[in-house]
Structure formats: structure tokens, C-alpha cells
Amino acid sequence: MTGPGDNNTRPAGPLWLLAELTYRCPLHCVFCYNPVDYKTNTNEMSTAEWKDTMKQARVLGAVQLGFSGGEPLLREDLEELVAYGHELGYYTNLITSGIGLKPARLDALKAAGLDHIQVSFQDATQAANDALSDTKTFARKLEIATAVKAAGWPMVLNVVLHRLNLDHIDSIIELAVKLGVEYLELANTQYYGWAFQNKAALIPTHEQLKHAEERVAAWREKLGNSMKLLFVVPDYFEKTPKPCMSGWGNVFLSISPDGTALPCQAARMLPGFEFPNVKTSTVEHIWYESDGFTRYRGDAWMKDPCRTCPDKTKDYGGCRCQAYLITGDATNADPVCRKSPDHEKVIAFVDAAQRRDNPNNYLKVQKPEQQALADTAEVPV
Numbered sequence: 001m002t003g004p005g006d007n008n009t010r011p012a013g014p015l016w017l018l019a020e021l022t023y024r025c026p027l028h029c030v031f032c033y034n035p036v037d038y039k040t041n042t043n044e045m046s047t048a049e050w051k052d053t054m055k056q057a058r059v060l061g062a063v064q065l066g067f068s069g070g071e072p073l074l075r076e077d078l079e080e081l082v083a084y085g086h087e088l089g090y091y092t093n094l095i096t097s098g099i100g101l102k103p104a105r106l107d108a109l110k111a112a113g114l115d116h117i118q119v120s121f122q123d124a125t126q127a128a129n130d131a132l133s134d135t136k137t138f139a140r141k142l143e144i145a146t147a148v149k150a151a152g153w154p155m156v157l158n159v160v161l162h163r164l165n166l167d168h169i170d171s172i173i174e175l176a177v178k179l180g181v182e183y184l185e186l187a188n189t190q191y192y193g194w195a196f197q198n199k200a201a202l203i204p205t206h207e208q209l210k211h212a213e214e215r216v217a218a219w220r221e222k223l224g225n226s227m228k229l230l231f232v233v234p235d236y237f238e239k240t241p242k243p244c245m246s247g248w249g250n251v252f253l254s255i256s257p258d259g260t261a262l263p264c265q266a267a268r269m270l271p272g273f274e275f276p277n278v279k280t281s282t283v284e285h286i287w288y289e290s291d292g293f294t295r296y297r298g299d300a301w302m303k304d305p306c307r308t309c310p311d312k313t314k315d316y317g318g319c320r321c322q323a324y325l326i327t328g329d330a331t332n333a334d335p336v337c338r339k340s341p342d343h344e345k346v347i348a349f350v351d352a353a354q355r356r357d358n359p360n361n362y363l364k365v366q367k368p369e370q371q372a373l374a375d376t377a378e379v380p381v
């Protein structure tokens, strides 16, 4: 695989194809990373267009195929697409809230060859889960998760963590144990899209984070190999940046509902890009030739401190979207990095969130569906 510094060799093809089948979703989560203007994205690709894209990416070497959204179950052709992905030789993964996953559909997805299901919960109790997603879905999710396990699938349970649910870490892990999941992904919120808009309400306190880390360590010891627990410290609390997407245009190819090809799901907000579309370009051209996929591949685009940093081969300069969101320039170092001249901005976000008395960040959450009304809602936790 090509990494930074290999600008003169043809890179490997994508390994991961993420098919974001729709932005439609029955939930309205406050930490959603989908575009904040997702309601304007109504032009979804047809079944035939998705199949053609999957085939082209497979020819280039993609081996993993994720079906995501929004809520992919809202697409009536999901089973057909899964079956086609299976036939092409992909390892297929469904990333779902579970809402809409009736027993008959589970059977159909099994017959289509689906390899793996990731179900998301927002919290471990009905009140908190339903408040955070602005829907009454907890009981239904429990049924679905139980049915997925009963059907013999390996299951990842995904819970996005933030200030409003981090204190419930024990009950979240207990829920995963009760459901018998193989893998619990405790995914601290990434501050893009709606989560960036809501960061003042979502960034945890240092005490919350410390407590959660201690509890995860204790549970790991108790559970041994029976369940894998993934817990990554939130970006803003780090001193070194994450190797976002394993490097821009290195591994990951995301296709939006309308066919726009993106090197990461958040990239659409970056200004100065015309991201290509599979309806008008081949996947090969998109991956190897398009500005959208080549601009930040390798290290020729980097400026200091990344350009001369020995860690650039490991972290790729961090996240381009985070650099843009916080500094206004996607070619800057990810400000999570302590070497970034903008690192103090990240520290300021975290410091502001420590103030429990601040009415701007104390359990006030602006929900996606309500943004136009500039409405806010209290979240009972």
C-alpha cells in the first residue's frame, strides 16, 4: 500500500467500500456525523448504479463492503445489494440502528449472504436511549439485537459516547454482556457534522473520561476474551492526531446516496473541492485521477509542522476535515496535535466544556430536525 512519500508510485486500490445507501433515517441523533444539510440530498442512486459501483470497486481490489446511511434498511433493495456484494466476493457488513429490521428481513439478509451486523444503541436505558435519538426505539432495538444473535451472526454493538451518557458506562457494558455480543465499540464522539454543532453539550469532563477509562479497564479484566471492548479516547483529549482514514485516498472509498465519491464521510463540507460522482466517472478514474482523492494523498501537500515531522508516516498529518473545521484550512496540521499552532483552540473547547454552570453547554442539545427553528431540547440523563 502506498503511504506518504510514495508519490511517484501508483497507489493500491481501495480496500474498503462504504455504500451510504440513503441519508434518510428514523432517528435524529444529536451526534450524527451526516451532512447538516442532509435533507437536501434526496437524489438516491438506483439499484443498478449501486451494483455497477460495487463491481468496479471490487475489480480495483476492494474486499470489505459496508452498507450504511442514514438507515440502510430504508432501502427496499438492500437484500438484493447484499446478495450481489456477496456474489462479488466482498465481506459484507450492515451498519444499522436496527429500526425496521423485522424477522423476515433478517432471514432474507441471511439468505443473501450478509456476513456481519453492527447495531447501534444510544444508551443502556430506555429513557436515555430514546431521548438521545429523539425516538422511542430502545425496546425495538433490544428485540432486534436479540434476534440478530439468535440468527447466529457475529455482532458488534456500537454506542457513541459523550458527556450525556459517559457516566452510564457500566450499564452500557452490562447491556452488551446480556445481549452476548462479540464486540462492543465504545466510540467516543467525533466532532463533525451535527456533533460539531453540538460540541459544547457533548464534550465530556476530564473526570467523566477518567472514570470511564477505569471502568473499561476493570471490565476488560473481568470479561477476558469473551467480549472485545474497544474504547478510544476522544480526539480533543489527545496530544497526537489519529491517522484519519489510514491516510487520505489510501484505503477508504465512501459513496454517498447520490453517487458522490468521498475519501471520508465528512469531506463533502471541505470548500474548494468538486468531488467526483460514480454516475459520471469510473471508480478507477475517481481513485487514481480525481482531485478529490489525490489532493491529500501522500505528503507533497503538507506544510510545517507536518512536512518535517517524523510521525507523518504514522499519522498522515491527522484529519483534514478536523483541520478545516477548527482552523479554516484543510492543509493545516490537525489541531489535535500538540505541535499545531492551533492546538490551543482544541484545549479551549475542552476547557469550556468543564464548566457545568455554563448554560450554553449544560445538557442543551440542538437536534437535527429542529435546527431550522433554532430550537433546543433538554436531555434527561
Ligand code: FES
Residues within 6 Å of the ligand: 244, 245, 264, 265, 266, 267, 318, 319, 320, 321, 322
Ligand atoms: Fe475527513 Fe478525517 S474525517 S479526513
